[in-house]
Amino acid sequence: MSELTKVLKIPSNGLEIMSNIKQDLINIEAKDFVNLGKISLYVKNKIHEKNLKYIIPTKKQRDDILLMLIKYLLTDSPIVAGSHRKKQWEDGWLENLKDYSKSKNLDSLIPKYFEKYKVQRLKGDFILTQSDNFEIGLVSILQYIIFEKYFKDSKSVYEFGAGTGHNLLRLREINKGAALYAMEWAKTGVEIIKNVAKDLNDNNLYGTVFDNFNPDFDIKLQPNSSIYTFAALEQLGSNTDSLIEYWIANKAKIIVNIEPMSEPLDNNELLQYLSISYFKKRGYLEGYINKLKYLEKKGRIVIHEIVRTEIGSLFIEGYSIISWSPAEDTSFDAPIIKGADSI
Numbered sequence: 570m571s572e573l574t575k576v577l578k579i580p581s582n583g584l585e586i587m588s589n590i591k592q593d594l595i596n597i598e599a600k601d602f603v604n605l606g607k608i609s610l611y612v613k614n615k616i617h618e619k620n621l622k623y624i625i626p627t628k629k630q631r632d633d634i635l636l637m638l639i640k641y642l643l644t645d646s647p648i649v650a651g652s653h654r655k656k657q658w659e660d661g662w663l664e665n666l667k668d669y670s671k672s673k674n675l676d677s678l679i680p681k682y683f684e685k686y687k688v689q690r691l692k693g694d695f696i697l698t699q700s701d702n703f704e705i706g707l708v709s710i711l712q713y714i715i716f717e718k719y720f721k722d723s724k725s726v727y728e729f730g731a732g733t734g735h736n737l738l739r740l741r742e743i744n745k746g747a748a749l750y751a752m753e754w755a756k757t758g759v760e761i762i763k764n765v766a767k768d769l770n771d772n773n774l775y776g777t778v779f780d781n782f783n784p785d786f787d788i789k790l791q792p793n794s795s796i797y798t799f800a801a802l803e804q805l806g807s808n809t810d811s812l813i814e815y816w817i818a819n820k821a822k823i824i825v826n827i828e829p830m831s832e833p834l835d836n837n838e839l840l841q842y843l844s845i846s847y848f849k850k851r852g853y854l855e856g857y858i859n860k861l862k863y864l865e866k867k868g869r870i871v872i873h874e875i876v877r878t879e880i881g882s883l884f885i886e887g888y889s890i891i892s893w894s895p896a897e898d899t900s901f902d903a904p905i906i907k908g909a910d911s912i
């Protein structure tokens with residue numbers, strides 16, 4: 570079992586049985602993404618093409634899922650995010666690199682942690698998926714919406730913590746002309762995207778080794794760049810100050826983070842509470858939105874929007890969004906303070 574697989578290992582719990590129960594199939598539709606604003610015809614067609622089907626769990630099924638999550642939170646000792654995990658990411662992406670080198674199939678770039686469980690989250694509640702590749706399908710739709718909204722006309726876009734770079738290939742569908750950059754600390758991930766760029770004859774797709782914990786300020790971003798992260802800041806815990814400073818120093822045009830974040834969730838709602846508890850247990854992103862709110866108060870950045878998508882996987886509602894920009898007249902005399910979370 571790979572390290573990436575181990576990350577999501579859970580006790581066996583009968584989730585297989587659940588998918589056998591006969592119920593009416595429901596399709597993913599544009600209205601499921603209402604929190605994200607207007608959905609274009611392009612994305613509506615994508616939703617139609619993907620034809621993702623699911624069922625609503627019965628009360629018993631829902632209780633079983635909740636029980637399993639609670640047992641996991643109370644008993645299992647998880648793999649906690651942090652700098653010690655670099656080798657695990659290297660090894661995980663090496664598997665994808667080998668698969669890709671052999672097959673040259675772009676599907677082999679999809680991380681192997683997808684499609685492990687039939688339980689996902691939609692509109693903040695559990696659903697049981699009934700289509701193959703449902704999880705990556707749902708994530709793809711989410712990305713098409715976000716990429717169209719923010720990066721359709723960007724000249725250069727950077728993904729930080731890009732993994733195998735598969736998200737950038739979706740962005741390429743939306744924006745044919747932009748320079749796209751995969752920034753990733755695992756060399757195997759960077760190697761994948763370099764090979765893909767060569768194979769696709771895409772000479773505007775780049776990969777760079779970059780450590781989000783210790784940003785190399787000598788690496789200068791293109792002027793007016795757009796930036797996003799997707800399930801990558803989660804790995805930094807509360808150590809996001811340097812990366813924020815790096816983005817501000819490079820005067821990025823806009824930064825869009827799609828991450829597991831507790832601030833948009835409600836601690837007094839059961840599923841959201843369990844999700845927040847999981848973030849804590851895994852050492853995921855902590856205090857990020859509150860930190861940005863503090864910086865906004867200091868006049869260093871402007872926050873555009875904070876969105877709870879209500880979409881997620883078995884364990885977490887993992888795709889909240891914050892978009893923000895450095896303020897025009899950024900000065901460096903108000904550094905991020907420790908404990909900004911409490912502000």
Ligand SMILES: C[S@@+](CC[C@H](N)C(=O)[O-])C[C@H]1O[C@@H](n2cnc3c(N)ncnc32)[C@H](O)[C@@H]1O
Nearest residue numbers: 658730731732753754780781782799800801804
């Ligand atoms: C859950 S994966 C997401 C990858 C990619 N964004 C995606 O959606 O497929 C988290 C990624 O963050 C990367 N990562 C973790 N810590 C990092 C760091 N300090 N600097 C750069 N990348 C890091 C991991 O190597 C991994 O590629």
